[in-house]
Amino acid sequence: MEALRAAFRLAQASGAALDGSDLDGAYSELSVLAASGAMATTPAEARARADLLLLVGRATDHAVTDFTCAGTPPRQAAGTERRVIALGGIRAGAEAMPAPAGLVPTLGLLRAALASRPSARPEHADVARALKGARFGVVLYDPAELGEMGVDMVLGLMRDLNATTRFSSCALVEPAARLVVAVSAWTLGQAPRSGLGRGVPEHDPWRFNAERQVCSGEADTLVWVHPSVPPPAWTRSLPALALLADPRGDEADIVVAVAAPGRDSAGTLWDAERATMTFRPATAPRTDRPAAAVILDALTERVTMERGHPC
Amino acid sequence: MTALTFTLKAPPPERLDLSSLVPARLQRLSRAEIERLPVGTSRRALKLADLFAVSGADPVELRFEGGSERFDQVGAHLADGRILVDGDVGQRCGLDMAGGDIEVRGDAGPFIGAGATGGTLVVHGNAAEKAGGAVHGGRYGLAGATLVIRGDAGPRAGDRMRRGLMLVGGATGDHAGSRMIAGTLIARSVGAEPGLGMRRGTIAVGTHGTLVPTFMPSGAGDLIFMRLLRRAVGKHHLDLAKMLPDDPFRFVGDQAALGKGEILVCG
Amino acid sequence: MLTLIRGGRVIDPAHGRDGIGEVWVEGDRIIAAPESRTPDHVIDATGMVVMAGAIDVHSHIAGGNVILSRLLLPELHVNELGDPNRPFGSACGSAAQTGRLYARMGYTTVIEPALPPSAALATHLELEDVPFIDRGALTVMGNDDQLLALLRAGESRTAVRDLTAQTLALSRGLGLKVINAGGAAAFKENVRTFDLDDEVPSYGLTSRRILTALLDAHEAVGVPHPLHVHCNNLGAPGAFETMIETMRTAEGRPIHFAHAQFYAYAAHTAGGISSAAETLCAALAAHPNVTLDVGQVVFGQTCTISLDILRQFSARGAADPKKWIIVDGDAEGGGLVPFNYKRGSVFNALQFMIGLELFLLSPDPWRVLLTTDHPNGGPFTAYPRLIHLLMDKEERTRELANLPSKAVARCGLSAIAREFTLAEVAIMTRAAPARLLGLADRGHLAPGAKADIAIYRDQADRTAMFSIAALVLKDGETIVREGAVAAVHRGRTLTLAPQADAAMTRRTETYLQDRFGRGLDSFRVPEAAFARDVFAPQPCRV
């Protein structure tokens, strides 16, 4: 949290553009959200209430899915038993539903089956019945895997189902991506792919995609802030500073070792299962590593001084 | 009067926002004011005259001598008049335009014609992704304007298109006409899974990649409609008009969504 | 530093003061006029009106749903280029802009009315980033499984009290809110309409039972702000009956009704709605324990944000633009439905008029507060215009001339001659909300009060007058001058700190571990998570 806030301050002071380190999945979800909305729930609520779980693709094998499937749902509607269906994947304890046509087309076929349209396939009748009959069903999916059109299909399925029953969805998005989207929303009024070059934030997911900006030569410097993920190969074409918790030292032109929040120091992080922020004390406190925010704020101070106007 | 002409002096060092260069805005400005218009998008705060030599006088007819894939928002919100770009343009060319004509002699970046409710856009080269498609948070893709791409278009051409006519003389990428709400998209060929999630509207193609199983074959198309369509297309693209037969093979879908759209195969 | 504000018309209804006079400030407090000291700084307020800083009791300015509203409608928050000096402060829809826009109207305290206990830390971190003003938030209960299971098991009032105290303390709320009690839980079991005596299926509890339990617990904990209630049936024709029945349910206990305008609808014989404002105001007169905020509608585009997911789901068809979000959260969750209030719509025009009618028919300005339920009825930036309409009958007549005559005929507004006085405005926006929140040191200008002071140029155009304060002091510091930021000020977040019961803490730990695989530590809002000393605890009633 503090590193993010400091990164936004530095971007403001220097007129930089911002992006998350891995927002492709998050943006598949965000773009559908901004086009047609969503129906969503938390993994904790799904774990407690869902009588039907539909796991799509990679969601069959994911830590949040393990959490969601664990134990007996204490608040599941009376007289129901949880059914777990793995679409296009395999998972112990789940019924496998093959998706030879591909994940997204198969989701489409399920929607056609629910609406009794002619393209519905007989082999989907049982699952379609189960979806319709669920008291509170939840679909878990990875938007990075399904892409924008896949997310659109999942959320369309939610709208279809909720005409008569209750159903919701959980997108499995990287916790760090969730955190940066939240902080960006309240700091800029917009999602993170924003530029401050003209002083006020401009949100443009295409223009401010960092990889695109670097590869097209539009960017001339890069600051990489992520405790646990080293900068990817495409960052090597321009002068870069990387703030990393456990650096090798050759990840960028300048590498600074910083404290890992939740390990070296206390910090606010995203809890994927609870789908919100949580404060984590240091598990192995050490004081020889500066917080990323301290480095970033020092840069902000210097940039502000040299640019000669307050921020 | 000769067209008000902006001659590019050197390749732009950053992306430019050229949305202020439309007749409605320029008519009220003196030459000096025009030259001071901000067009940069970084803290360099570039002005028009930093990049362009300005000549000519008629602010209803604009000409860009030289282009760049960094020319963003050319003709955005255009209401009338004419813009000619002798070169490439960047993203969002003709965004939300309501009327007038834009001609791009080179290639176009993403989102050309997004939200455009009227007027005509012609690209002689290729267009990138989501040509005639919606921008993030935009209500619609092409929404009543006519968009002609003589070369190829990228993926998701016509995404969330709501009205109007979109013609692609070459090939589109995958998912052409995704989530179409209505309107007509015609292409020589389209990639995989055209019409995914489409509600209404018409996609006419010479050849196509894999269809999603939620499109169903339904015999031949409507003769009268095809004749009207041919006439409308012929005004903009003769080759594509010739491609349209009286009795194309018709698929209806996408039955994952409303299912009232159609793909007409003209092979 | 000793500051003297002199020459202005000082309006302090909490102490019956209205006339040209002085206000003395030292440090962050208002002090009595000193015997023989010269001020370090004199503010000449000649021709101006001096009031305490304004207080908003109900404005959705932070939290997961506010974040989602920004992501749902990025096109609403596009910045006009041209004010690059304070990017975040001018960033449309940002926390920084919220604080700045409130401050320039002379608001110095704002309450976020929907703090979900399971996302308390995130909400408080966002509130911390709302500058200039002090904030507080109301902890939401009434749909959470822990409470409902406890009630289903027939546990004692003491247990419910302990859970309430525990939840308030853990989430650092300033008050207690209930939103369509049981409605969200019922919606998750596919219930689509939910009235006061309908049951949440799996729990066998009526909404009335849950509400009563919370009224009891609220009283037992000693929360200064009355239980803040969002009733069932919001927006439905005939909803005024639900609200009046809910008033009866309170049986004389203090209760605050949020955004009452959205309930003041009677079913009209010819279809649609007509105004029930008169009936509601009569009920208000008959129940002196009741307060309300209006939730005034303002014409234009907005996004409705509510934890009442049952109601928001049923309103999805009205979404404009056609996109909406429903989140089935750990308890309530949230529903976001964009909406465009149109002058030409009979229904929207009636909503607008009914709100004004509630203010003007109110038996007591101390009990009817100014809100738009931001952003549900419209943005808080409409307050100056609304004050203008309340103070100026002619301005109202001009406004009504633009509304559909069919709507005007279904509402008594055009016949009301009443005009608010400046003193009544000060009650409605300062003295009453402070008293209602139990904040003794604000909303007035007596010695000992916080030096949160708004100075306005007295002018006939009340919209202009209240839009841009000439001067705003927060904690004695000048933060706004002629509407512009004079100094960036970091406000505090007001909380209660009720004593948690050790046995309930242990039970909650077990419950949370079972439900979330996490204990209390995961839910806490620790001081260490904040960059500054942010919390200002307020005492409970004893």
Ligand SMILES: [Zn+2]
């Ligand atoms: Zn509210």
